[in-house]
Amino acid sequence: MLRINNLHVSIDGKEILKGLNLEIGAGELHAIMGPNGSGKSTLGYVMAGREGYDITEGSIEFEGKDLNDMEPEDRAAAGLFLAFQYPVEIPGVNNAYFLRSALNAQKKARGEEEVDSMTFLKTVRESLGQLKMDDTLLKRAVNEGFSGGEKKRNEIVQMAILQPKLAVLDETDSGLDIDALKLVAEGINRLRNPERSFMVITHYQRLLEHLTPDHVHVLSGGRIIESGGKELAERLEREGYSYLQAEAAEA
C-alpha cells in the first residue's frame, strides 16, 4: 500500500525529515508517535502534496505510484486522505456542498458515476449521527465557528464519506474529551477493513487503547527511531520519549 524509502524533506531549505523509512500494508493500522516538532505533521503534509515541502531525497510510493509526481487532488482521487491537525475554515462555503463537490470531483477523476444529492445527504446524515454531530453543521460554512472537537469530528465525517484507501490522521484525538475520543475511535474502527490502511499520528496512548494498532513507530528528529507493537505505546506512556532519544543519541 505505502512504501516510504529514505525520505528527506526540507521546508525553506531546512531539513525536517532526515531519512525516514516506513511500510504500511493493506488493512494495517500504524501509529506514529513522537515529541512535538519531530516532523509528524510534515510527514502528513508531504504525503498529501503540500506546496513548500520539498522531497530532496528518497521517495513515497502509494500503490506502486510515486506520489511526488502527483498533484494533491490526484492523490486524493487515488485514495489518500489526510485528516488535518488544524482543519481549515472556508467562510461562506456550505459544508455539505463542499463535501459533495469533493466526492464528485474524486469520482469524476476515477471515471465513476457522480452521486446525486439525495443519496449523498442520506449517507452524510448517517455519518453525522454516528459521530453525534448536529445536522445543522451541514448548512454551516466549512469548519467556520466549529468548536475544536467539532472540527476534528468533521474530519472523520469527511473520511467516512470519501472512503479512502489510506487515511493519515494527524492528531485527530488532540483536544477531544473522553466521549468524543470514543466516537472518533469508533468512526475509525467502522472503516477498518482488509483493504483499507491507516496511519494514526498521536501523542497519546488513550486513542490507541481503542484502536489496537498493528505497529507503533516513534518519530524523532526526522527519523523513525523505534518500532514495535502496541506495548511500545504503553511503555512510552509510562517513561516518556527521553529514554529512546538517549538511546538514539548513543547509537
Next chain:
Amino acid sequence: MSQTTEQVQEYIQQRYKAGFYTDIDEDRVPAGLNEEIIAMISAKKNEPEWLLEWRLKAFQQWKKMVGPNWAHLKLPPIDFQKIHYYAAPKQENRPKSLDEVDPKLLETFDKLGVPLHERERLAGVAVDAVFDSVSVGTTFQKELKEAGVIFCSFSEAVQEYPDLVREYLGSVVPHTDNYFAALNSAVFTDGSFVYIPKDTRCPMELSTYFRINARDTGQFERTLIVAEPGSHVSYLEGCTAPMRDENQLHAAVVELVAKERAHIKYSTVQNWYPGDENGKGGIYNFVTKRGDCREDDSRITWTQVETGSAITWKYPSCILRGDRSSGEFYSVALTRNYQQADTGTKMIHLGKNTTSKIIAKGISAGHSNNSYRGLVRMAPRAESARNYTQCDSLLIGKQCGAHTFPYIESFNPTAKVEHEATTSRIGEDQLFYCRSRGLGEEDAVALIVDGFCKEVFKELPMEFAVEAKALLEISLEGAVG
C-alpha cells in the same frame, strides 16, 4: 509550444463569451459633440421641445466642467469629438411588436442568453433589450400593463408618458451633478422606464439588457424607476460588448424614486468587455446611480456584481430623506489583468431613524486594482440614524492591489456608524485543504471566492445568482498558479 492566433482567439472567446460582433446596417450620427448633434439625436427620437432644451442646458454645463482626476484610476484622456453619440440598427419604421424586429437582433440576444420571442423568453422576467442607442423591444408589456405597471424603453416613455418623465427626470441626479452625468444628460439615447403604481407589487422581475455593438460609439443610457407608495419592484440589468482593441465609453445615469413604504431592489450583473490580458481595449464604465428614498419608510437595495470593464467608476447611492427609510448596498467587484475598479456607495442620511447597510467584497487578481470608496453622511436632522459597513478584500496573486477609502461625516451625535474592513490573500492553506479533498485548483479557487461573495449573491434573484457565480468562475480561470 506555439499556438495559432486562431486558437488563442478561441481561447479568449471562451473567457469572454459575449465578445462577438453583430454585422448589421446602422444609422448613426456623425462623430462629434456639439449642439447640432444633440439636436439631431433629439429629432431622431421625435422629442418634445422641453427635452431638447434640457439636453442643451446640460451640454452648456458640461462644457464648463472638467473631467475627474482620481487618485486610484489611471485614465488616459478621452477624445469626446471622436465618438458617435447615436447608432441604431436601420429600419424603415419602428417595429410595433417583437415580431417585426430584425431577426439578426433577435439572434444576437438569443446568443447572449436573453431570448426575446414569446416561445423562448424567460418565464417570470420581463426584458427590455437595448442595442447600442435604441431599445429593440420589451417583453411581457401587455401582462405588466394589466397590473398597472409601466415598463418600456425610455424613448417610448417620452412619447407615451411625457408628464411622468418630465416630473421625475433629473429629480434625483440633476443634469449638473457631475461630469459624466452632465454628458449623459446631453446625449442620452435610450434606457428603461419603470412606473409602479400605488400599493402594487410588480408581478415579475423587470430586467434590461444593454448591448454595445457598433464601433467608435458609446452607450449613454438613462433609466428611471418610480415606485409609488406601498409598491414593490425588483429590477435587474445586464450588459456586454464585443471585444475590441479600442476603448469604448459607457456613461449611464440611473435614477430611482421610492415613495412611502415603497421598496426598489435594483441588481446589476456588469460584464462589459474588460480588455485583454495586456490591458488593451475594454469599456470605460462611468456611471451615476442614485436612489431617492423620498418618503417615510421607503427602502432601496442596490446589489451589484461587477466583473467587466477596463475601468469602472460607480457609486450607487441612497438619499435617505424619509424618516425610517433604509438603504442597502451589496457589491462584488472582481478585477483581473489590468482592470481598474473604483466603486462603492454613498449613504446620505437626512431623515430620523434612517438605516443603511453596506457589504462590499472586492476580489483582485493579476495586475488589477480594486478600490472601495464609500461615504456615509449623517445630517444634523438624522436623529438616531444607523449605518453598518463591512468591506472585505480578497487578493489572488502578488501583483494586484486592494484599497479601502471610507469617508464618514457625522453631524448628529445620536447617529451611529460602524465600519469593519478585512483584507486577505486567498489562503494557501484553504487551497491545499480543498485540493487534498480532491478539488482541482481552479475549482478550489472558485469555491473559496464563491464563499467569500455569499452574502452578496444571496441578495440576487435566483437565476441571476447562478449567472453571477458562473461569470466569476469564468473570470477567474487561470487567475492562479
